[in-house]
Amino acid sequence: MTRAEALAKSLAALIRGDVETAASIASSFHGGAGSLYENESIAIVRFILEHDYTPDPAIKPEVLARLRIVAAAMEFWDEVDIKDIADVSGSWKYKHSPELVTQLLYKSGLEQHRLQRLRDMGSQEIEIRANHTKDLCPACKSDLGLSFPIHAAPFLPHPRCSCEYSCSCRYIAHQSPPLSDP
Numbered sequence: 001m002t003r004a005e006a007l008a009k010s011l012a013a014l015i016r017g018d019v020e021t022a023a024s025i026a027s028s029f030h031g032g033a034g035s036l037y038e039n040e041s042i043a044i045v046r047f048i049l050e051h052d053y054t055p056d057p058a059i060k061p062e063v064l065a066r067l068r069i070v071a072a073a074m075e076f077w078d079e080v081d082i083k084d085i086a087d088v089s090g091s092w093k094y095k096h097s098p099e100l101v102t103q104l105l106y107k108s109g110l111e112q113h114r115l116q117r118l119r120d121m122g123s124q125e126i127e128i129r130a131n132h133t134k135d136l137c138p139a140c141k142s143d144l145g146l147s148f149p150i151h152a153a154p155f156l157p158h159p160r161c162s163c164e165y166s167c168s169c170r171y172i173a174h175q176s177p178p179l180s181d182p
Contacts, residue, residue: 003017003029010076014069019045026076042115045072048114052150053155054095056102064105067098069096071106093127103166111156114126116170125174126153138160140169 001009006029013022019042027038048071054064070086079085088098096104118126128143130136138142139160148154157167 001029001149007073007077011069011073011086014045014049014072015048018033019049019072022072023076030078038054041075043116044075044109044113047112048075048105051108052111053105053108055096055101055157055159059094064101067102068105070110071102074102074106075109096177100166101156104161107157107167108155111169111171115150115153115156119172121173123150123173125151126171127174128154128156128169131168131170131171135163137169140167143169 001028006025010022010025013019013025023038023042023045027041033142035107049068060070067088068098073079073085076083077108082088082099082102088102094101099170106135115126127145127147129145130140133144135137137158137160139158140163153171156169156171161167161169
């Protein structure tokens with residue numbers, strides 16, 4: 001099976017809501033079927049498909065649903081360039097490009113998965129960090145380096161994020177400062 005055929009079958013499975021089949025097709029193509037990574041990818045994809053985050057409330061739900069499918073496929077196919085997965089061109093009247101919306105949907109699913117893993121590991125507090133601090137928007141700068149109780153963690157990507165390419169903020173477990181000797 002060619003990559004294009006496998007990708008098409010995986011996308012069709014995602015459209016049907018069959019996440020496990022989509023993962024299995026992608027993993028089989030990449031040679032890693034049944035790996036621990038496959039289970040993590042399935043969990044990330046479920047967050048991408050099931051959360052209610054939208055980078056622009058004006059986007060119609062049916063449009064957003066299709067972009068969520070593309071964002072989910074990005075996880076299974078290790079793609080950063082959306083054009084390698086789907087054609088998202090066409091008439092677009094929303095504030096962000098379809099490429100950026102898809103990247104933000106992917107990012108939100110990934111960060112919600114990360115936050116859940118931190119909860120599962122028993123973290124009580126989290127911090128917001130960024131992959132880079134150059135060109136961060138004001139929304140990202142406002143929480144950078146701050147500590148939050150895990151139950152009150154701000155949503156990532158920030159709803160008001162206006163970073164040019166995508167929000168680079170991420171959750172990490174809060175590291176308490178070391179105790180000093182008296």
